[in-house]
Amino acid sequence: MVRRLNAPYFGKRYIGSSETKILHDMDQESAKCRIDSIARKDIQMFEWLSIPVEMGYKACQYCMADFRRERIPK
Ligand SMILES: [Zn+2]
Numbered sequence: 001m002v003r004r005l006n007a008p009y010f011g012k013r014y015i016g017s018s019e020t021k022i023l024h025d026m027d028q029e030s031a032k033c034r035i036d037s038i039a040r041k042d043i044q045m046f047e048w049l050s051i052p053v054e055m056g057y058k059a060c061q062y063c064m065a066d067f068r069r070e071r072i073p074k
Pocket of ligand 1 (some may be wrong): 025029034060061064
């Protein structure tokens, strides 16, 4: 899928749900990610990985499968 340019996504690369604390990579999005099921009030967008990592987000098993937490660049 491609990045969504409209609100509340604004073309940023990473989308997280503040409810599940799961982070998705919009450039690798899978249908299993079910991005559209994330409640709008829970959506948090990030351009860089360092911030969600500090907030305790975990990588999605579908779109960030080869992305282990310890490999996320700070
Ligand atoms: Zn995902």
